[in-house]
Amino acid sequence: MPELPEVESVKLQLQKYLVGHKIDKVEVRNSRIFQGDVKDVEGTKVKDIRRFAKVLAIDLDNGNTLVIHIKLTGQLIYRGINLKKPDTLSKKVTDGLGGKHTHVILHLDRNSKLFYNDVRRFGWIKVTQSSKLKVQNEFIKKLGPEPFKDLTVEYFRQMLSKTKRAIKVVLMDQSKIGGVGNIYANDALWLAKVNPKKSSSELSDEEIKKLYKAIHEVLKNGLKYGGASELAFVTPDGAEGKYQDHTLAYGHEGQLCSRCKKAKFTKYFLGGRGTYWCPACQPA
DNA sequence: AGCTGTACCTGCAGGC
DNA sequence: TGCCTGCAGGTACAGC
Numbered sequence: 001m002p003e004l005p006e007v008e009s010v011k012l013q014l015q016k017y018l019v020g021h022k023i024d025k026v027e028v029r030n031s032r033i034f035q036g037d038v039k040d041v042e043g044t045k046v047k048d049i050r051r052f053a054k055v056l057a058i059d060l061d062n063g064n065t066l067v068i069h070i071k072l073t074g075q076l077i078y079r080g081i082n083l084k085k086p087d088t089l090s091k092k093v094t095d096g097l098g099g100k101h102t103h104v105i106l107h108l109d110r111n112s113k114l115f116y117n118d119v120r121r122f123g124w125i126k127v128t129q130s131s132k133l134k135v136q137n138e139f140i141k142k143l144g145p146e147p148f149k150d151l152t153v154e155y156f157r158q159m160l161s162k163t164k165r166a167i168k169v170v171l172m173d174q175s176k177i178g179g180v181g182n183i184y185a186n187d188a189l190w191l192a193k194v195n196p197k198k199s200s201s202e203l204s205d206e207e208i209k210k211l212y213k214a215i216h217e218v219l220k221n222g223l224k225y226g227g228a229s230e231l232a233f234v235t236p237d238g239a240e241g242k243y244q245d246h247t248l249a250y251g252h253e254g255q256l257c258s259r260c261k262k263a264k265f266t267k268y269f270l271g272g273r274g275t276y277w278c279p280a281c282q283p284a
Numbered sequence: 285a286g287c288t289g290t291a292c293c294t295g296c297a298g299g300c
Numbered sequence: 301t302g303c304c305t306g307c308a309g310g311t312a313c314a315g316c
Contacts, residue, residue: 002310015301070308073294083286120293124311139311164289174311182309231308232295271307272289 002070003054004147005222005234006241011051013236014114017078018058019047022109023141030103033118036127040064041106052140053178057133065130067137073221074123078236080112089238091116092229119232139174146178147219153212155164160200160208167203168196169271171215180215183228183243183250183275188214190249195282196275219245249276257281 002010022045026038044060051057058066070076076230077093097115098105104116104125116125128136135141145151159176160167165168170176171185180188189196192214194207203211227233227241230251234240244251248258253267253276263280 069310118293119295120308122293163286169287172310231302274307 002072002074002227002233003181003184003222004219005184005225005243006054006227007051007054007070007179008223009227009235009241010070011049011056013078014049014056014058014076017080017082017112017236018108018114019048021046021081021112023060023106024109025107027105029102029105030121033116033121033123034040034125036125037092041066044116050203053143053146053174054181055137055139055143059130063130065128065133067126067128067133069123069139070118071120071122071124073119074113075117075234076107076236077117077234077238078112079115080108081110082112083237090229090234090240092232092240093191093235093238096138114236128271141180142175144174144176147216151177153209156212157205157208159202163200165200166197166270167194167200167211168273168275170200172271172273177215179219183230183247184215184222185264186250186274187218187248188284190276190278191217193281195284196270196277198284218248223231250274251276252276 021040022249026041028034028038041060044062048061049058056068057102075093077097101117101119103118106114107113133140145155151170161172168185168189171180172182180279188211192210194211222243223239225243225246228243229240230244249265252265255265257263257265257278258278263278265276265278267274269275
């Protein structure tokens with residue numbers, strides 16, 4: 001579930017909390033998650049926070065960058081100065097702070113801390129040179145264009161015409177489009193009235209345009225609601241997002257379609273992922 | 285080359 | 301109550 005809107009929500013808060021602050025110490029409890037030398041990070045100040053699709057980049061003033069992928073259950077929780085609402089910590093903050101699911105702690109100036117929690121330990125934090133970010137980081141290197149940035153409808157049309165894979169699988173392929181995951185892919189397809197398993201190359205020009213628009217629409221909605229906290233997602237201030245209460249198709253199995261009111265949402269697996277579709281609105 | 289299926293992990297919901 | 305199974309979904313990679 002941490003997709004573009006979720007990671008963007010994290011980015012916006014980290015900018016508020018971290019920029020200009022010094023990282024005194026990096027406490028690594030799990031060396032599989034923190035990959036790099038703490039000496040390249042300790043004693044530096046945070047310059048800026050950037051986002052590339054679902055990945056965060058914390059730029060330091062010594063020319064290094066911390067690249068962070070929170071995958072499914074990673075959480076970046078900030079405690080300390082700048083935090084205006086210290087009592088908003090959601091129950092979803094796994095195991096509290098500094099418990100068995102806390103794998104890395106950035107000790108900041110003025111007694112502030114940034115905790116990296118991750119129940120399933122799929123996420124990672126890598127240290128890389130800022131200037132070589134796009135060549136050194138294997139993940140960022142492969143990213144396709146992303147919505148609201150460099151994803152044009154011309155590229156989208158071209159790219160889709162080159163593959164026969166199911167459209168939903170392509171939407172979630174980070175090397176084709178950066179930032180879209182399962183929740184927003186399901187919703188965008190429903191909004192555009194496109195069948196998730198339709199072959200990408202067989203989409204009509206009309207469908208391509210509608211889908212392009214729908215992708216931006218659902219992501220914008222995700223941003224508006226601060227992301228989806230279906231599983232473990234929380235923002236650095238410890239609060240939950242609200243998009244899970246506003247999904248269009250995702251999680252609607254068995255419910256009557258809100259648009260056509262003719263059929264119920266069906267769930268099946270596509271590319272190993274839960275896929276929700278309305279048989280009436282999104283015909284094959 | 286392009287694509288599919290499975291591994292990586294753990295917690296939790298649901299069935300019996 | 302408690303055990304067991306399956307499911308959650310982002311990526312990496314083995315294998316077809």
